[in-house]
Amino acid sequence: MGHDRLARLMARGAGFLGCETAILGGAMSWISERHLVSALSNAGAFGVIACGAMTPDLLDAEIAGTKALTDRPFGVNLITMHPQLSELIDVCAKHGVSHVVLAGGLPPPGAIERIKGNGARLICFAPALALAKKLIRSGVDALVIEGMEAGGHIGPVSTSVLAQEILPPLAHEVPIFVAGGIGHGGAIAGYLEMGAAGVQLGTRFVCAHECIAHPNFKKAFIRASARDAVTSVQIDPRLPVIPVRALKNREMESFAAKQREVAQLLDEEKVEMAEAQLQIEHYWAGALRRAVIDGDVETGSVMAGQSVGMVKEEASVADILGQLTDEAAHALERRSA
Structure with missing residues (x-):
């Protein structure tokens, strides 16, 4: 029924x-x-x-x-x-x-x-x-x-x-x-x-x-609880970065440094806003690949929803x-x- x-x-x-x-x-x-x-x-x-x-x-x-x-x-x-x-x-x-x-x-x-x-x-x-x-x-x-x-x-x-x-x-x-x-x-x-x-x-x-x-990526999912899937922090309000939810690791901290670097390029007028956003996207794509394909779940991005638990x-x-x-x-x- x-x-x-x-x-x-x-x-x-x-x-x-x-x-x-x-x-x-x-x-x-x-x-x-x-x-x-x-x-x-x-x-x-x-x-x-x-x-x-x-x-x-x-x-x-x-x-x-x-x-x-x-x-x-x-x-x-x-x-x-x-x-x-x-x-x-x-x-x-x-x-x-x-x-x-x-x-x-x-x-x-x-x-x-x-x-x-x-x-x-x-x-x-x-x-x-x-x-x-x-x-x-x-x-x-x-x-x-x-x-x-x-x-x-x-x-x-x-x-x-x-x-x-x-x-x-x-x-x-x-x-x-x-x-x-x-x-x-x-x-x-x-x-x-x-x-x-x-x-x-x-x-x-x-x-x-x-x-x-990668088996390491899957193991990280199986071990994680809902509260381990956290959102990235926006460092500079002028850089409209869409937040990303991923498991807590060193990579989530590195992203703050990447945002500061891109914001500085904006300050110095070395990039346009669209290019700045694209740099952030490419950064995530690379970080995600390190985790998913290479199995580096510490310096790669382990993107996961809260249902991971x-x-x-x-x-x-x-x-x-x-x-x-x-x-x-x-x-x-x-x-x-």
Whole structure:
């Protein structure tokens, strides 16, 4: 009974994504590559490639590699501030990518029309009600509302508050997926009952067998509690650095020094603001690679959401999804009883 109700509540989101289970894989740089993405899609969820700082050639190869591992739909996450966004959109079109996820604020002029004109469905992140309304007016097909409990780049508002603010007035207009701090199926059930079309999870899948993250990275997740996932501090108010949530280590302290260095370059007018922000992005990409790929969990960035405390062991993607859907179904059964 619970699984039937879960399927009904997820039907809109699953139909929109073209999968069985309306769970998006959160796009995590270096982690959400062909192996994890294809595993998620093959297990009935929806994998999303994290393009991050990739060049168009790298994205081209990653999409082709993912297609070789799954014949099911998957998406590509693009960052709006990427200097080669236009070329990346072309790569997605060349491969007939079914869904493009845009993160990082309002899309630049023409991006929405080009993505949709290529036949893809467009999903955008909305960290506030006003932006959610604006994106819907602009023609996006679906939204992800992600709270500050998430890993990586985060907004200032918690998931539960965003869900209460955005789902009641807008859930009937476009499918809305809730993200940030979700690690148990009971929470999934709650957001679906509030009107969400589905959810997005990243942290929960890092310790999947199919994830290529270094064993040290996975061990750090399994050992961590929710309170170990902390946010970076903004040193200079003139440098609008989007906070990042990661596990406490030496790297979180080094980031303060990097901000001071970039702020000084701004002071001396050696860089423009856009270039300064890009330097910060590249810094994070490098620090994350050291942790994920090289296994340096002290001087690398171990980006993780607060749901990291619910990651207890390595398991297959299928088993993790099975556990989450069972938990959601049991929660729905208890509530209907």
